[in-house]
């Protein structure tokens with residue numbers, strides 16, 4: 632298998648998924664790849680996230696504070712949602728430009744990508760949640776099957792893709808992301824699909840994975856934050872990727888200074904500078920995954 636080595640030398644695997652992982656992604660709309668990060672990478676990222684949390688909460692008004700380009704888009708004592716973590720720490724930059732993870736995103740997009748957003752969530756059990764009530768989730772999507780998805784070589788592709796990596800272990804009670812399996816292809820009203828999933832809860836799949844594992848999915852899949860029922864805090868880091876001609880999420884465009892400091896081979900990924908020079912690339916199901924150097 633040959634790698635995508637752009638003239639600028641940023642090498643990532645193609646395809647990044649094994650045929651079985653790709654099939655899982657096609658059928659269910661997501662795949663969880665265990666242990667994509669080493670323990671050292673997870674440790675560096677956790678340190679960076681705890682430092683960022685400390686620095687943001689040290690401000691007089693954490694809901695409005697901006698630290699190293701990052702702000703809290705959701706601020707409740709048990710749930711912090713960080714927007715634009717890209718510029719906050721080299722560990723986050725390394726995560727968002729991780730060749731294997733970018734390769735996974737490119738495989739699902741079907742071509743070269745730009746970073747569209749960089750986020751993180753640090754959450755714990757909601758002290759007000761009634762753990763005996765039937766579970767309800769904040770189900771949502773970032774695109775729709777008839778707008779943001781297409782088929783090539785018989786395989787599903789999506790133009791808005793996320794990699795969610797958990798830095799803490801996720802057991803069944805630890806609030807891993809939940810998804811409605813198969814909803815990435817169903818062209819029906821979202822509320823109707825959600826109603827079906829509440830009626831047959833086997834359709835709701837939850838991430839259970841060791842720390843350092845990555846959930847890959849396209850944003851047409853209906854998904855939500857899971858419910859934490861344990862005493863364990865959850866920390867996840869999120870990369871959003873789109874074709875190169877798309878825009879970054881509102882308020883998540885990298886600063887010109889940061890782009891200026893970014894190594895040349897990674898600039899198109901970080902800044903979207905390739906714009907309409909999008910290079911499409913589609914695998915077939917039988918291609919084995921390219922394993923890294």
Ligand SMILES: O=C(O)CCC(=O)C(=O)O
Nearest residue numbers: 752807808855856857869
């Ligand atoms: O908290 C989670 O696990 C879900 C995050 C999410 O909904 C998203 O990144 O779009």
